[in-house]
Amino acid sequence: MTERTAHVITCDDLRVEIGGKFIIVGMYTGGIVIPADEMAVNQVIFLFMISTEIDDPFKSLSCEVTLPGSDPIRINISLSNVPASDEMRNLGARRRIYNFPMMIANPILRPGRVEGKVIHERGELTPIGMPLIIRRPAGETPGTSE
Numbered sequence: 001m002t003e004r005t006a007h008v009i010t011c012d013d014l015r016v017e018i019g020g021k022f023i024i025v026g027m028y029t030g031g032i033v034i035p036a037d038e039m040a041v042n043q044v045i046f047l048f049m050i051s052t053e054i055d056d057p058f059k060s061l062s063c064e065v066t067l068p069g070s071d072p073i074r075i076n077i078s079l080s081n082v083p084a085s086d087e088m089r090n091l092g093a094r095r096r097i098y099n100f101p102m103m104i105a106n107p108i109l110r111p112g113r114v115e116g117k118v119i120h121e122r123g124e125l126t127p128i129g130m131p132l133i134i135r136r137p138a139g140e141t142p143g144t145s146e
Contacts, residue, residue, distance in 0.1 A: 004056070006118040006127035009047040014101045022047070022099070031134040032109060039109045048127060050098040050118055054089055059121040063102050068112030068133060074119075075102055111135040 012026030024047065032044075048063045057079075064074040077100050088096065111133050118125040 004052045004120070004125055005050070006125040007049045008116055008127040008129040009049070010114075010129070010131045011045050011047065012043070014045045014047060014103075016101075022101070028131055031132040033134050033136050034109050034111070035136050037110065037135060041107060041109060042105070044104050044107055044109075046102045046104070046116065048098075048100045048102060048118065050100070050125070051095045054094055054096055057096055058098070061098065062119040063100060064117040064119065065102060065104060066115040067104070067107055068110040068114065070108065072115075073102075073104055109133050
């Protein structure tokens with residue numbers, strides 16, 4: 001069986017430029033720190049980067065995120081725009097990479113582990129990089145922890 005992998009970057013905003021380039025704004029490099037037990041934000045974006053070997057394309061693909069204390073949110077990914085294997089192979093590719101930004105609008109953030117899944121025709125992948133949401137202790141200000 002070939003190796004399939006999934007990674008996630010979490011950020012506040014993501015813009016898609018001409019040519020499909022991503023501009024990532026407010027990327028979390030550790031946990032998401034909140035000042036209270038619950039915090040409403042405008043949006044959180046999870047950029048799923050999913051790969052498989054060139055000769056093992058996905059037949060179906062969905063991404064799922066579960067924030068602490070919330071129901072899972074699942075989005076099906078359209079695979080209709082993925083280049084053909086022959087075209088990719090001729091260009092020297094060994095793996096297919098699927099980049100999929102998933103926006104969650106108006107979430108309530110609570111302390112705990114954010115769970116993620118990539119669901120495909122043969123099972124599930126657990127993405128590397130799903131964040132923890134951490135409540136900052138009362139009285140601690142950013143940058144002053146010991």
